[in-house]
Amino acid sequence: MRYFNTGGHGRLILILSFLITGCAANSMYRTAYDTCQLTANVDCNTHSLQQHTDKVNGTEYLLGFVEIDDQGQWRDRKQMQALIDTLYASAAKQSVLINVFVHGWHHNAAPGDSNIEGFKQVLARISHAESKKIDHKQQRKVIGVYVGWRGESILIPGIKNLTFWDRKNTAQDIGYLGITELLLKLEEIANVRNAIAPPIKSRLIVIGHSFGGAVVYSATSQILMSRFVDSQANKGFVDTAKGFGDLVVLLNPAFEALRYAPAFDLAQSRCSFFENQTPKLAILTSETDNATGVAFPLGRTLNTFFESHSKVNRNDCGYAMTLDEGEADRNTVGHYLPLVSHTLTPLRGKNIAHVVSNAPIKNIWSQQKSGGSTQFGQTVLTHLKKTVPRSPYLNIRVDKALMDGHNDIFRPEVDGFIDLLIQMSTVD
Numbered sequence: 001m002r003y004f005n006t007g008g009h010g011r012l013i014l015i016l017s018f019l020i021t022g023c024a025a026n027s028m029y030r031t032a033y034d035t036c037q038l039t040a041n042v043d044c045n046t047h048s049l050q051q052h053t054d055k056v057n058g059t060e061y062l063l064g065f066v067e068i069d070d071q072g073q074w075r076d077r078k079q080m081q082a083l084i085d086t087l088y089a090s091a092a093k094q095s096v097l098i099n100v101f102v103h104g105w106h107h108n109a110a111p112g113d114s115n116i117e118g119f120k121q122v123l124a125r126i127s128h129a130e131s132k133k134i135d136h137k138q139q140r141k142v143i144g145v146y147v148g149w150r151g152e153s154i155l156i157p158g159i160k161n162l163t164f165w166d167r168k169n170t171a172q173d174i175g176y177l178g179i180t181e182l183l184l185k186l187e188e189i190a191n192v193r194n195a196i197a198p199p200i201k202s203r204l205i206v207i208g209h210s211f212g213g214a215v216v217y218s219a220t221s222q223i224l225m226s227r228f229v230d231s232q233a234n235k236g237f238v239d240t241a242k243g244f245g246d247l248v249v250l251l252n253p254a255f256e257a258l259r260y261a262p263a264f265d266l267a268q269s270r271c272s273f274f275e276n277q278t279p280k281l282a283i284l285t286s287e288t289d290n291a292t293g294v295a296f297p298l299g300r301t302l303n304t305f306f307e308s309h310s311k312v313n314r315n316d317c318g319y320a321m322t323l324d325e326g327e328a329d330r331n332t333v334g335h336y337l338p339l340v341s342h343t344l345t346p347l348r349g350k351n352i353a354h355v356v357s358n359a360p361i362k363n364i365w366s367q368q369k370s371g372g373s374t375q376f377g378q379t380v381l382t383h384l385k386k387t388v389p390r391s392p393y394l395n396i397r398v399d400k401a402l403m404d405g406h407n408d409i410f411r412p413e414v415d416g417f418i419d420l421l422i423q424m425s426t427v428d
Contacts, residue, residue, distance in 0.1 A: 045111040061142040104210020109148025118410040171211035175218025197259035206244030213253025243280025248371035257336030258328040271317035273390040275366035280392040285334020286403035301418025
């Protein structure tokens with residue numbers, strides 16, 4: 001009997017040791033807060049502020065890192081403050097184009113993370129576009145902010161996929177807590193610069209992927225709805241719907257469609273939008289994203305088994321829709337089809353009436369019609385007759401030829417679509 005107990009304890013110790021050694025790091029990656037100039041001989045891996053300059057390809061941008069723990073607290077406020085101080089100094093000299101990226105499941109702020117490398121490519125492309133502007137006064141300094149959190153908690157193959165629900169809860173906690181402060185401060189930087197009437201306005205774009213999409217939506221959804229209504233004192237007119245920053249983009253976001261339903265209803269309650277209304281929230285989900293399309297509803301079926309749901313009938317502005325609360329609570333926002341407003345498909349030689357190019361972007365968007373299609377680069381955005389044309393909230397289902405699976409988010413075609421969407425939302 002004593003031998004059995006000893007073996008049992010031994011096995012338990014081995015299992016615990018196995019799990020502990022398989023845990024991902026729960027500490028900071030970027031511990032030096034001064035700005036580091038990246039060169040062939042200096043990788044700047046420990047620095048939270050990195051200056052990237054490529055004179056050959058005409059790209060230049062600043063990449064900043066901020067790291068947050070599982071409880072939604074900044075790992076070191078000095079890290080965030082160093083970023084904010086640096087950005088204020090940059091904005092005092094010239095207009096800035098701030099791009100925020102919040103990563104998702106299985107990612108973090110470790111050097112070499114594939115999401116960091118993909119984000120660098122996005123920043124380089126945006127910087128290249130800015131450098132091509134003929135009038136140098138119209139060029140903005142490109143700044144990237146990578147929000148790192150513990151999206152990967154276990155490193156053991158196979159077992160790490162079981163962390164889906166734990167990381168989901170962590171993502172929501174992070175969104176409801178510390179990150180809102182960061183986003184508001186970044187927005188303030190852009191607004192302070194714009195208050196002095198510069199030659200070109202500063203802009204803020206926020207992007208979240210997977211659980212990073214849940215983080216961003218948790219942090220911004222109430223702000224988005226508040227600014228849509230814009231119930232300021234002494235206001236005697238209806239204006240364009242405002243958003244957070246200039247554009248919020250969610251890629252394969254992992255949160256329930258039921259959480260998006262109030263924003264969808266709010267937008268539908270307004271039967272028309274001004275011609276200069278631009279998108280403020282764009283949700284893109286791959287039709288083959290099994291993480292949010294299969295795994296998510298399987299888990300939610302168990303979690304919502306004892307919850308009470310009903311069906312709600314809507315007919316705002318002539319757009320009839322039945323919201324099945326149970327289905328909306330079990331499925332993600334991009335896989336609950338009644339709330340999907342558009343599709344994004346490859347061009348494939350289609351004859352499209354409206355083509356978005358860099359010059360007349362807003363004019364093209366103002367011509368949106370129910371059921372119409374618009375070409376964005378090598379992609380086609382089609383309205384599904386479920387929402388009011390020019391609604392600032394877009395929930396887009398993406399063809400697998402453009403975005404195949406959960407992590408396929410940096411393809412040139414989709415990047416090109418997002419680029420044009422950003423340009424449309426930030427054109428002066």
